Amino acid sequence: MSAYLGQIYAIVWKDLLLELRTRERVVAMGAFAVLSAVLFNYSIDRTAVRPQDIGAGLIWMTIVFGGLLGVGRTFHLESEDGAFRGVLMSPVPKDAIFLGKTLSNFVLLYVVSLLIVAVFMLFFGMEIGTSPAVLGLVLALGTLGFVALGTLFAAVSSGTRMGETLLPILLFPVLLPMIVAGAGATERLLAGRPVSEVVGNIRMLAAFVLMAVAAGAVLFRFVVED
Amino acid sequence: MKRLRIVALPLVVLLLVASDLGGQLPGDQMATQSLRAYWHVFIAYAIAIVMVLGWVVSIARRLARIEAQLGQ
Amino acid sequence: MTGKGIRSTGTALALLGLVGMLLVYWLSFFWVSTDRLQGVSQRIFYIHVPAAWTCFLAFGIAALTSGMYLWLRDERLDRAAVCAAEGGMVFGTIMLTTGPLWGAIAWNTYWNWEPRLILTLLLWFIFLGYFMVRGSTENPEKGKRFAAVVAIVGALDIPLIHLSVIWFPQFLHPQPVVVKPEGPTLDGDMLTVLLTSLAVFTTLFFGLFLLRYALETLRAEVRARERAATA
Incomplete structure (x- = not known):
């Protein structure tokens, strides 16, 4: 188990390091x-x-379109130089590769989604509401589900x-629950x-994340096999 | 059952209101309304048969082509 | 079933379905009584509901065989999936066009964000993606796997889509859509036509599905011969 987590961590770290060095995707999405x-x-x-x-x-x-820019290029850099x-x-199981890729994409898109919210607050004078932590959770679940299916x-x-032109056609129909x-x-x-009004939404998002991550982890090996 | 009733009740009210409105429509409007309904029924039935026959024809043509290919 | 058997069964079922279709058209134009509340436009249901049922059945078969294809890697399962998906597109299109035609009369608007309508529309697009993925891969084997993945994700997402469209606040408003020729309130002759139509559409689908399957088998044969010729 810890070996498995280590493998996921290695992939996440590799991708984030790459992103830290090139800053391509975060800058583009931001x-x-x-x-x-x-x-x-x-x-x-x-x-x-x-506007509020x-x-x-x-x-x-904006998260969806910006995220599309980011996840669309997940395999770009690596597939260019083989x-x-x-x-x-490598002996890493395929689902660990998927989970690693998803997590690194998630970190990028989550940062961008927080930026998006901040920009909208600033530009349109919107109020953050009374429970920013819950809003953060909603954004986290939404972007996680998005990047899982997106990856x-x-x-x-x-x-x-x-x-990449095919990506929105495949992705948008299944994103409806998240939106x-x-x-x-x-x-x-x-x-x-009050937060009690969004409990149902959070449950739906959690179910969506569960479905997306599980489906991705199981199906990814069929996509990348040769 | 309970859900059904919750849905059905406003529905019945709506239908009653709608039929009442229908009764108040001037004669002319009623006539165009009902002709429009006939028109839509015919279009819908035409679409269904065209789609089905279209699929039949496309399968038949593809089958004929592939058989010609196999015959060679 | 052998190749010949599939083909003749398919032809027989398709012919039966086409004759049945004529019967359904005759019944719903000249025999069945007009709905008192909705008038003639209610007759659209005799093709709309069976098309919807056949569409869901077809997409269900496509998703199921896709999943089994990834598991067992039997070419026949992939063939069944693509044939069923094609049928689903045909009957889905019928459903998506006849529905608004009815809605234009009953709701006085062609488009309504009605949950089932949206669900079918999204299903239609998911399987559009299925065919686009299949058609745009260099290696057909890869296309089959990709398409199967798309179908499975779509199938897994459908319950969630269904829940969310029903749950979307807008739809808490009462809607006239529940007036469907189902349930105990339906008059005997209407029920007869609807059930006949359901049986006819299902028969027609399976007949054409088998013919389409025979076609796909022949295609595989041609491909195998080409490969043998070049090798």
Whole structure:
């Protein structure tokens, strides 16, 4: 068990170190988030709609699109110089590779999602609500479920001719539970509603995460096998 | 059963309201409304048969082509 | 069943289904009584409900055989999956087009964020992805595995999608959609037509499924011959 965890840790550390050195994906996702918020501001007529009212939905859509940018490139760098072949040939079980990749993607996207929320607060004068910790949990569950399915489907789409263009087609239909539960909870929390109102949403998100991680861990080996 | 009743009750109310509204519609409007319903039924039935026959034809054509290929 | 057996059974079932389809059309146009509350538009249900049932059955078979394919790696399971998925797309399209046509009369709007409608739409797109993945891999074996993974994830996600669309606050409002020709309130002749139609669509699906399966088997044979010729 501890050996297994060590293997996952090795993958996570390798990916995060790579990201720390190149800063490619975090910078791309972060810039995307800030620029989207700027464009969103001018896509809303403030005399008709208050940005706070649709802020939660916009936050989640930005997470989805920004996350797509990030997870789409999960296997890019490694497949370019054939390094992923080496990772696959190492004695690490395939599900540990998947979990490692998912976790490193999760760390990146979670940081970006917090940035997105902060940017939206700043730009649109939105209130954090009364329970920021719960909001943090909702974002964590949402992004974890997203990256789990995203990593699995990124492996699928990077093996096809269409590449990343295929990713949203595969990913968006199955993301619906995350958007419904995540954006709904965020909306309520930002409006300062009590935590008891979002317990159902958190359960739904947890079920989604469980499904996504388990499905990914089991199915990943069929995607990367030669 | 309880859920059914919860759903059914507002539904019955809605239908009553709707039928009442229907009764108040002027004659002209009623006529176009019902013709529109016929029109939609025909389109729906046409779509169903076209889709099914389309699938039949496409399978038949592909089968014919592959058999020609095998015959060579 | 042998190849020939599959083909002749498929032809027989498909012919039976097509004749049955004519019967259903005749019954629902000239025989069944008009619904008192909904008027003629209710007749759309005699094709909409069976199409929906067949679509779910087909996608269910596709997901199940996909899962078994990854497990057992039997080519026949993958063939069954792709054939069922194709049928699911056909009947799903019927369901997705006839539904709004009914809704335009009953709800006075073509599109309504009705849970079942959204569920089917997403299923349709999941299997669109299934076919796109299959079609865009250099190596067909890889495509089969990828497609199976897509189908399985879709199948696992369907319960969650179902729960979330039902649960989405908007749908707590009462909706006229529950008026379905089901249950004890349905008049005898309507029930007869609906059940006939259900049987006919199912027969038709299985007939065409078998024919499509025979086609896929022949394709595999052609591919095997080509490989043998180049080797």
